[in-house]
Amino acid sequence: MLYLTWRNVKMEYRIFLDTANIKEIEEALKTGIVTGIATNPNKMAKAGRTYEDVLKDIRSIFDGPVAVEAISTKAEDIINEAQELSSMSENIVIKIPANIEGIKAINKLVPMGVKTNATLIFNPAQALAAGLANSPFISPFIGRVNDIGHDGLTLFKQVREIYDFYDINSKVIAASIKNCSEAINAVLNGADSLALTYKVFNQLFEHPLTEIGIKNFTRDYDSIYK
Incomplete structure (x- = not known):
């Protein structure tokens, strides 16, 4: 069963499940x-x-973008690796660090038709460079920025302001999200999309008052009909 096609250019990419565990992917896809x-x-x-x-299994149930990471460190090597990875399956997105070698590679790869996600972004200048290189996706990291005493949400606000000012169309994916609150705040501060671990993804549906409400409804129903 195919849930999404890259060729539908009007489709918005809101939630990326951050995992290589096929069972987690199968369960999350059931939500639609x-x-x-x-x-x-x-x-x-x-x-x-x-x-x-992993890609073989993913492709049996999902036809949307799948991001895989290039591990080479020099631009020419990144380009070669990205082309090889991209050839493995349609709709592959290559995650490339947004340092100078990565930006050089992205600038060459995008005109070749290779879809890229500029990743490991920790300041708005890196996001600007990735956007100017026309990377379809970029991934600023919230949690790791917070871990070193800075504000990951401010990063997203600054990236959104810069992108709106320059009319840059790269999709801003909030990555390194530790909990549901960070996910929602990232959206409120300008993230287009969220990369969520399976644990955080499940937090989207959870609230103790919801569970209490279900129990109360069930109790009241049983008191009448049983």
Whole structure:
């Protein structure tokens, strides 16, 4: 079953599930609100599988963008690796660090038709560079910015202001999100999309008052009909 097609250019990419665990992907897709999958070498190591194996399974149930990470560090090597990864499956998005070598690579790859996600962004200047290089997606990191004593949400507000001023169309994906509150605040501060772990994704549906309400409704129903 296909849930999404990249060729539908009007489709908005709101939630990327950040995992390489196929069972988690299968469960999350059942909600109908996952519009992309994001992976990286750390996620692959935890799953104990290769990109090829994971992509084969993902493609059997999902036809939207799947982000995989290039690990090369020099522009020419990144370009070669990105082309190889991109050839593995339609709709692959290549995650490339937004340092100078990465921006050089993105600038070359985008005209080739390779879809890129400028990642490991920790300041608005990196986001500006990635946007000017026409990367379709960029990923500023909230949690890791907060971890070093800065404000990840301010980062998103600044990126949105810059992108609106320059009319840059790159999709801003909030990454490194630790909880549901960070996810919502990222959207309120300008993120177009969210990259959520399975744990945080499930937090979108949870609230203790909802559970209390369900129990109360069930109790009242049973008191009448049983």
